[in-house]
Amino acid sequence: MIAPKRLLNALFIACSVFGLLLAACGGERSERSERGNDREETADYRFPESVQLQFEPVERIPLVNSGAEAGWVHTQTVPFGSIDGDAVVLDVYKVPESELCGADYERVVLLNHKDAAYRYPNACFSASIEDELREQTGALFKLDYKSYEQGATSAVHGAVELAANGPGRLAYYYFDAAQERWFVFEEWGSPRAVDLDGDGAEELVIHFPGLHMSRPDVTVMRWHAEGISSSGSVKSVLGVPNASYSMVSAMDRDRSIEIEVTAITGLDPETYVTARYGYENGILILQTQ
Template identity: 40%
Template sequence: MGTMYYKGSIALLAILCLVVLLNACGAAGQEQGQETAIQPSPPIVTKAADPLNSSVHGTPYPFPKSLKLQFQPVELTMLKESKVKPTWERTAIVAFGAIDGTPVSLAIYKETDEHALCGSSYERVALLEHRGKAYRYVDCFSSSLETENQEDQKPLFLLGAKQHAPSSNLILHGAAELSANGPGRMAYFILNQKQDRWYGFEDWGFPRAIDLDGDGFEEVASQFEGLHLQWPDVVIYRWKGRTLERSPSIKTALRVPNPTYSEAIIDERNKQITVNAVANAEDFEVSDTGKYQYEDGVLVRVE
């Protein structure tokens, strides 16, 4: 009987040891599981996009307070006296102002030889007539010069912008529209009264003589009204001594974003130039507007 009691005690002790061992393994397994478990990352908080500063609407353009324009001399072509060719058919005589009481006119001709220069139906030859002589700017003019209602068509501009000197003898007399695939390509006529010679050059835009800076002398501001994918822009001409100079386009000078879709427009009444900058070419929305006055070769922003 003592032997059986001894064996039973040993068995009970073995069972107790096994229970303790299993509990210890379970606890160790739980601790190991806690150490190796992957903790979830904290949620990523994203800030809502600001619609005013997003790339969709573009960034407002910082217009400079002032900018000195880099003028360049205009290259002039001397007009030669010309005679009417047998294939030219005169269609109109257009009054073109007067200089010191002497009238100036444009004689308009249709070239009947369709294979000759200016032979297309929408092209014309124009001779400038002054003091009994006729001068030709060798390019094709627009048939719009024949229209009676020239105020609407804008084919002809009288400027009379004289050289800035007491004894001035250079006059930017006016401009007439050349033939093109859209309106606004102009031929300008300049008279050197001392030499009694006419000169010409061409540029895009409809000009007007206006004293932009109030110094008593008129500049010539040319408003390009836009064509195809090019939106409006402004160029300024001035006399510098005996030289006619041209500014860069206002949009180019200010380096506005997307110059194709941004625009510069002259306000003749207030003598200001308004520039609307388009920062994003996808929606064409104006991101900022700057207004400028011209002061002796410098653009000054109007606050």
């Protein structure tokens, strides 16, 4: 016969093991559930006939006055267009290995305009800014995307690639003419200024080409009374299923741009539906599906 004390110990161990197994199973189910949040089986998904983009002001970070510091090595001066006839240039520096932005693939960039130098604080730029073909490879964009308000010209002047765990993370330089100040904001993807709806006013279309587990997407920016505003992700606006797997691209069509959408409706096996949208005054309008 098993002694009562030994029997109690055995029951305690058995219950503990059973509890651990339940917790592990529950944790596995929870993890599967979390992973499955973006793996929807939605064969009945239908593209909306039209959807209003919700433009929100872009958060801008002011540049700070800054000069080169001791130990920095100047590697290049890169022409960056002009503002009202005044040249804008980018001075590129390799900094000591022990400092922020000291890795081999990182650089510090100072923007020079009207005899003053400005820095995006704590930002490390990609060394690809030094490449001869920097504009062809997407390390630098000269945009000159302007807004004319009360006689003053504000502009998303251009963009430069930041150091990141993949290509396409850009710092956009923004000049506020009313304040005579430089700002910056960040976005992933390649920008293009284009009049999407033929109304004479250009929009800024940013095409994210995809990275890691996220497939391509599109964001539209435009001017509003207080500056530049962003539509956010077109995939989110359309409510496509399996957002990480679905794709949105900006495609050239007959001298204009259409937004092409591939919505993944099932993953095993992969099934999908496609559509094309046009843009008119902040609204996406279904063209074909």
